Amino acid sequence: MAEKRWETRSVPSTLADRWRQEGLWDDRTLGSKIEEALRKYPDQVLRIHSEDRPWEGTFAELYARALGLAGGLRECGVGPGDTVAFQLPNWVEAAVTFYATSMLGAVVVPIVHFYGPKEVSFILRRTEVAAFVSAATFRRRDYLADLPQACADVPSLKAVVVVGEGTAPLPAGVRTFAEMEKGPALPAAVAVDPDAPALIAYTSGTTSEPKGVIHSHNTLGCEVSQLGEMDAGGGMPAVTGTPLGHFMGMLGGLLIPLLRGDQINVIDVWDPARVLAVMKRYGLSSGSGATYFLTSLLDHPDFSDEHRELLKFVGLGGAAVPPAITEKAAAAGVSVVRMYGSTEHPSITGTYHHDEEHARLRTDGRPLSGVEIRLLDDDGQPTPVGQAGEIWSRGPDCCLGYTNPAVTAAMFDADGWYRTEDLGVLDAAGCLTITDRKKDIIIRGGENVSAAEVEELVLETLPDVLEVAVVAVPDTRLGEKVCAVVRLAPGAGEPTVEDTRRLLLEAGLGRQKLPEYVETVEDFPRTSTGKIVKAELRRTLAARYQA
Numbered sequence: 001m002a003e004k005r006w007e008t009r010s011v012p013s014t015l016a017d018r019w020r021q022e023g024l025w026d027d028r029t030l031g032s033k034i035e036e037a038l039r040k041y042p043d044q045v046l047r048i049h050s051e052d053r054p055w056e057g058t059f060a061e062l063y064a065r066a067l068g069l070a071g072g073l074r075e076c077g078v079g080p081g082d083t084v085a086f087q088l089p090n091w092v093e094a095a096v097t098f099y100a101t102s103m104l105g106a107v108v109v110p111i112v113h114f115y116g117p118k119e120v121s122f123i124l125r126r127t128e129v130a131a132f133v134s135a136a137t138f139r140r141r142d143y144l145a146d147l148p149q150a151c152a153d154v155p156s157l158k159a160v161v162v163v164g165e166g167t168a169p170l171p172a173g174v175r176t177f178a179e180m181e182k183g184p185a186l187p188a189a190v191a192v193d194p195d196a197p198a199l200i201a202y203t204s205g206t207t208s209e210p211k212g213v214i215h216s217h218n219t220l221g222c223e224v225s226q227l228g229e230m231d232a233g234g235g236m237p238a239v240t241g242t243p244l245g246h247f248m249g250m251l252g253g254l255l256i257p258l259l260r261g262d263q264i265n266v267i268d269v270w271d272p273a274r275v276l277a278v279m280k281r282y283g284l285s286s287g288s289g290a291t292y293f294l295t296s297l298l299d300h301p302d303f304s305d306e307h308r309e310l311l312k313f314v315g316l317g318g319a320a321v322p323p324a325i326t327e328k329a330a331a332a333g334v335s336v337v338r339m340y341g342s343t344e345h346p347s348i349t350g351t352y353h354h355d356e357e358h359a360r361l362r363t364d365g366r367p368l369s370g371v372e373i374r375l376l377d378d379d380g381q382p383t384p385v386g387q388a389g390e391i392w393s394r395g396p397d398c399c400l401g402y403t404n405p406a407v408t409a410a411m412f413d414a415d416g417w418y419r420t421e422d423l424g425v426l427d428a429a430g431c432l433t434i435t436d437r438k439k440d441i442i443i444r445g446g447e448n449v450s451a452a453e454v455e456e457l458v459l460e461t462l463p464d465v466l467e468v469a470v471v472a473v474p475d476t477r478l479g480e481k482v483c484a485v486v487r488l489a490p491g492a493g494e495p496t497v498e499d500t501r502r503l504l505l506e507a508g509l510g511r512q513k514l515p516e517y518v519e520t521v522e523d524f525p526r527t528s529t530g531k532i533v534k535a536e537l538r539r540t541l542a543a544r545y546q547a
Contacts (some may be wrong), residue, residue, distance in 0.1 A: 005081075005128060006197070008214055008400035009412050015394070024225075024370045024396040025218040030198045031103040031189040033221065033259055038063035038099070041261040048092050049239065049267040049278050052138065053164065055092040059258075062095060064185070069100035071183035073131055076159040080105030080192050082130035083156075083200065087111040087120060087245060089138050090253070090268040093163045093177055094244040097133050098254050105190035106130070108199045112245040112528045113138060115202075117146040119210055123202050124154045126212055126403050131159040133177065136166035139269075147171060194218050200403065201247040203343040212403030213247075213343045223397040224255050226347045226368050232315025232337050234353060236285040237263050239278050241270040241293060243528040247343045248289060248318055270530075272300040279310050287334075288315045291325045292467070292530035298332055299466055299489070308333055313353060315339060317364075318529055322452075324459035326361040340364035340434055344411070345398040345418050348373060348391075349432045363431035364424075371395030374417070375426060385428055388435050391420045440534070442472040442480050449482055449513045454504075458484055461507045462500065464492035469524060469532045473517060473541050483517035483541055487524060494520050517545070 019025045042060035078084060084101040086109070088094040094110075101108045109127050111120060113135070124132060132151065136144045144166035151160055162170060163177045170176070194217040202210040215223075237257070242249030244266065253266045265284055267275060276297060279286055287294035294314055297303055314329065317339035326336045337360055339350035351365035359365060367373050374382060375389030383389030394416040401408035411419050423436045435452055442449040451470040458468045467487040472480040484500065501514045519541070525533040 006214060006401070006403050007405040007408070008197070009408055009416075011400075012414075012416050015396075015416055019218075019222070019370055019396040022370060024222050025194075026221060027194045027218065028221060029102075029105070029189070029192055029194050029217045030220060031105060032191070034066075034099050034102050034255075035063070035189040037258045037261065038066070044261055044263055046092065046095060046264040047266075047282070048090065049265065049274070050089070050091060050269075052089075052268065053091045053093075057092070062092075062099065065092075065096045065181055066099035066103060067185040067187075068181040068183040069096055069177075070104040070186035072180035073100065073104060073106070073159065074186060075184070076131065078104065078106060078130045078158055080190050081107065081196065082158075083107040083109050083127050084131045084133070085109035085111055085124060085127065085129045086133040087113055087115065087143070088133065088135050088163060089113050090240075090244050090249070090266040091135075091163065093133070095254055095264075096181070098244070098250065100186075102198070103186060103189040105192040107197045110199070110201060110245040110247070110250055112243050113141075114528055115210075117149040120146070120150040121152060121154070122209055123212070124151065124157070127200055128156040129154065130156055131161065132157060133161045133163065136162050136164040138164075142166065144168060144170070147174065192217070194221075197400065199250075201250075201343050203247070211407060214400045214403065216400055219397050219399060222370070223346045224251065224259060226350075226397055227251060228256050228260060229369075230315065230337065230339065230347075230350050230352060232288055232313065232339070232353075233285055234313025234335070236310070236313060237265065237283075238285040238288065239265040239267055239275060239282075241267050241275065241286070242289050242530075246528050247346070248529060251346070252288065270296070272296045273302055276300060276302045276304075276307055280304075280306055283310065285310050285313065287311055290318045290530035291316055291321055292526065292532075294329060294334070295325060295466060298329065298334075313337075317341065317350075318531065321364070322456045322459050323362045324456060330357075330361060336360060338364050340432065342420065343399075345371075345393050345395065345420070347371070347397055348393045348395070348420075351431075359429070359431050363427065363433045365432065366430050367393075367432075368395070368397075371397075373426075373432065375424060385426055388423050388425050390438065391422045391424045391432070391434075392417045393420060394418060442470070442482055444472075444475075444480050444482060444512060445478040447512055454482065454484065454509065454513055454515065457504055457507055457509050458486065458500075461503050462486070462495060464489045464495075467524065467532070469534055469537055470515070471534050471538050471541065473538075473545050481516040482513065483519060484515040485519045485521055485524070485537055485541075487521055517541075 048055040086097040198217040240253035337351045349365040454470040525536040
C-alpha cells in the first residue's frame with residue numbers, strides 16, 4: 001500500500017486529535033468528496049477554453065467519463081494506493097484523470113506540462129508510478145517522442161495512456177485515452193484510509209531534483225476548505241490559467257469550484273488578450289494567483305471598464321506580492337487579498353476582503369484556522385515583534401513530508417513544525433509580512449541585501465516599470481553585486497544605471513543596496529504559475545558579466 005511506500009512523518013497525536021475535534025480534519029476521502037459533488041450538481045458545467053482541444057460539458061458527463069477511466073485503469077491492474085501520474089495541458093482529460101484516480105483510491109501525481117523527459121522519468125521512478133497519462137503533442141512539444149526516455153526503467157508502470165494524436169504511431173503497449181475511458185466503469189468511489197497519501201505534488205526548490213510533496217486526504221481536504229472560506233474571488237466564477245498539473249492550479253481549477261458546485265473554467269494558454277475575451281463572453285473574473293496573472297490583464301490594451309466590473313475581487317499569492325502591485329490594483333478598483341503558503345504548507349496566512357486596507361495590501365495576513373507560526377533567529381530563538389526571523393509553521397493542511405525521507409527529516413521537527421526557509425516579520429496586530437527567501441539574499445561585500453526590499457522600491461519609484469527582479473551578479477572583489485532586471489511599460493525609455501541609482505537613493509535606499517547593473521527584458525522566464533525564474537536570470541547574467 002502507498003502509505004507504507006514512503007517514510008512519511010508522524011503527525012503528533014495531540015495535533016491530529018485537536019484538528020479532528022475542531023472539524024479541520026473530517027476523515028473523508030478525496031474520492032468520496034469528488035463523487036458526491038459530481039452527483040449533486042449534475043447540470044453544472046466545465047468549460048475548457050482551448051484552441052487545440054476545447055470542451056464544454058456537464059458534471060454528469062464528467063462523472064461518467066471519470067468512472068469509465070477509473071474502470072479502465074483497474075482493468076490494467078491499478079488499484080487503491082497505487083500512483084497515477086498525468087502530464088497534460090489544461091484539457092478536460094486532466095480533470096477526468098484527476099477525478100478518476102481519486103475515486104479509484106489511487107494517489108494522484110500531477111506533473112506540470114513544461115517538465116522535460118528527464119524530470120518526468122525521475123518523478124515516475126521516485127513515485128513508483130503505476131499509470132502515466134501524457135499528451136501526444138501540445139504547441140511545439142512532442143510528448144510522444146519523449147515517452148521512451150520518460151518511461152524507461154520504470155518497472156512499476158502498468159499502463160501508459162496518450163491523449164490526442166501525434167505525428168508518429170503509438171509505441172507498443174501504449175493505449176489511447178478514448179480506449180481507456182471505455183471501462184468497464186467503476187461502480188462507485190473506493191474507500192481508503194483518509195490519513196493515507198492522496199496526492200504527490202512535485203515542486204522545484206533549492207535541490208537539484210524536484211521534491212515530491214505528499215498530502216493526505218485530510219490535509220488536502222482541509223486546504224480546500226481553508227481556501228474556499230477565504231473566498232478570494234468574492235464568489236465570482238473565474239477562469240483559471242494556472243496549469244492543472246500544478247498544485248495551485250489543481251486546487252483552484254479542479255477542486256474548489258467543483259466541491260462548491262460552481263462552474264469550472266480553465267484556459268490552456270495564458271494569453272491576456274484571449275483571457276480578457278473569455279472573461280467578457282462568459283462574465284468571468286480572473287487574475288488570481290501570482291501577481292503576473294493580474295498585472296498582465298490590468299496592463300493590457302484590451303482591458304476595459306467591462307473587465308473592471310468583473311475584476312472586483314482577486315487573491316494574490318504563490319510568489320512575493322509587492323505592496324506597489326496591490327496598491328495599483330486597488331487604484332483600479334480591485335479588492336485584493338494576500339495569502340502566504342507553499343506546496344508543502346499551502347495556506348499558512350491570509351487576509352479577507354473585509355479586513356482593513358493595511359492588512360490586505362501591505363501584509364500577508366494572519367494564520368488561518370488551526371495554523372500556528374513562529375519566527376526564529378539563526379540561533380533558534382523567537383524574534384520579537386517587528387524583527388525578521390525564519391518562519392516555521394504547522395497546521396492541518398501541512399503535508400506528510402516528502403518522497404525523500406532525508407528531506408523530510410531536514411525540513412520537519414518532531415513536534416510537527418515545518419521550516420519554510422522564508423523570512424518574515426510579525427506586527428503588533430499579528431499580521432505576517434514576508435520579507436525575503438533565505439536563498440534570495442545578495443551578499444555584497446559581506447553585507448546582506450534583501451532582493452525584495454530593492455524590488456519594492458524600484459516598483460514604487462520608477463513609474464514605467466511593470467515588473468522587476470533583483471538578483472545577484474558574481475563579482476571578484478565584492479563577491480556579489482546587485483542587478484535589477486525590469487520589464488517596462490510599452491513605449492517607455494530604458495532606465496540608465498545612473499538615473500536608477502539616483503532615484504532610489506532619493507527614495508531612501510541605502511547606498512550599499514543600490515543596483516550596479518540595470519537590465520531590461522520584454523518578459524521574464526517564468527514557471528507555469530507565473531513566478532519569475534530567478535535562477536535562469538542569474539545564470540544568464542553570470543555568463544554575461546564573467547565573459
